[in-house]
Amino acid sequence: MRFSYQYRLKPDKEQIAKMEKWLELLRCQYNYLLGQRFDWWETHRTAVNSCPLICHLPELSDRPTYFSQKQSLTQLKKDRPWYCQIQSQVLQDCVKRVDLAFQRWLRGDKSGKKSGKPRFKGKGRYRTILFPQVKANCVQDNQINLPKFGTVKFIKHRPIPDVFKIKTAQITRKADGYYLTLSLEDTNVPESTIDITPTSENTLGIDMGLKDFLVTSEGEKVEIPQFYRKGQERLKKLQQKVSRRHKGSKRYQKAVKQLGKHHQKVARQRKDFHFNTIKLILNQGDVIAHEKLNIKGLAKTRLSKSIYDAGWGNFLSRLAVKAENAGQLTIEVNPKNTSQNCSGCGKKVPKKLSERIHNCPHCGLSMDRDQNAARNIRNLAVGMNASSKAQLRTEAQAGAAEKPQPHHEVIGCG
Template identity: 90%
Template structure:
């Protein structure tokens, strides 16, 4: 089992200067290694037999890989002696980041999902220093001993759990200072799987929205806080202040820092709201069902700002982690017609987005639109087919007869999120 804990770091002036120097050196090295990858890809991505008749054939060279770029770090320290100050494993982690960013762009991750084209990092954009290996006894009281840094003081607001070993340490620069993230592992905890069968009694359906943050199948509503929209006036003034400063001056840097602190405050408010909501939801059911939303697709619409302000994607990922820690199950269902179908009779009742009350002309059910969707989500997670509920066999046969020949009837409705207990991550503030 692996968890992570974050602490506030309190380095002295010399240590701050060294951290900033390391970050700048790592940023330059990251851009150099990424440039090597792009140069090779631009000149070798087309096969020789696919080139036009008249073209420039570049000199063939070996493809830069993680291991080849890693081997060149020894020559790097000879050519540029100032890189000797940076620990070797920290430089190797920089090579690993370049390789990971480039491979996710070309091939995608393990699920085949590709990322955008990696970008060169501007000044101040490289913010983390990762130490892949640290000593087991590196933490003493409120000090941690890191390679080439010595003892650095940090605010130990919570003790390290018993039985956990420190695997990695990471220094992160944020708007309000520096933070230490420790990755802890407990090898005595075996990997377990959660085998809970969703039933009507132990399942809770939730429907995410923008009018209310979420509505449960029991009718409870959680109001949406809109932290970003509430702070837009302050944000506008800070952005105007940044634009009026001369770029690179001390007053410009001060204004940028104030702007960063404002964004950080909004992010922390949203994070606290998410965890408080998750705690209340997990106390009401062993199985939590929600829609499998295409958040990126929805964010391309006019509702982009509201969707990002609500933080649906972050909320669902945090919900999955916390549910796994609590031994509970998260079930994703197909969102098709969950808000249009009636939760009482199962018939489709078309309605516009502005209609917030679900009135069924067939069974007479009158209920809040979002609660009706949450009940449908719950029924899908349990295994009920909400689109054919309470329909007679005659109507079902008539619908099948109208279906064009060769079309498949029915589609998978439920997606159970896979559980990987060795990837557990606890965010500690």
């Protein structure tokens, strides 16, 4: 089992200066390694049997990889001795980040989903220092011993479990200061194996929306807070202040810091709202069913600002993690016709988006449109479980029929 704890760091002035210097050096190295990747890719991406018309044929060179760029760090420290002050594993993590960003752009992740083209990081854009290995007893009371930094104070607002080992430590620079993230692991704790059968009694369906944040199949509504929209006037003034400052001046940096703090406040408000809503939902059912939303597709419409303000993607991912930790289950269902079909008789009742009440002419059911959709989501989750069980039973019967019967030999006693 592995999870992370985050604490507020309290470094002194010398440690802050050292962190800032490390981050700037790592940023320069990240851009240099990424530039190597782009240079090779631009000159070698032409097919072997064709000649580019815009340039001559380049001399063949070895492709920069994770291992070759990692080996180049030794020469880097000889050519630029100031990189010797950075811990070796921190530099190696910089190479790993470049390789990960480049591979996700060209090949995609495990599911084949590709990311955008990686960009060079401007000044102040490199914000994390990762220590892949730390000592087992590096934390003493409210202090942590980090390589080449020594003892750094932090606010220990919650204790670290004794049975868990600290695997990695990461320093992150945010708008309001520095934070320490500890990755904890205990190999003795087995991974959770959830075996829950969804039924109408233990399953709760939720319908995500913009009029209300969500409506449950029991009729309970959670209002949408719209933290970003409420802070738009403040955001507008801060953005105007940044644009009026001379770029690079101290007043410009101060205005940028104020703008970053505002965005951080909105993000924290949304995060707190999500966790409070998750706690409310998990107390009502062992199985939580929701729609499998295409958020990127929906965000291309005129409702994009409202959708991103609600934070559906973050909410559903946090819901899945919290449900797994609590021994509960989340199920994604196909959203097709969940708001059109009747949850009572199952027949389709077409309605416009402006119609907020579901009135079924077939069975006479009348209820809120979103609650009807939440009930359809719950019914689909229960039906998926029944169909999967029937399919497994059919496959088991087919396998038993194809399996040859054992031959029983009769042995007589002569």
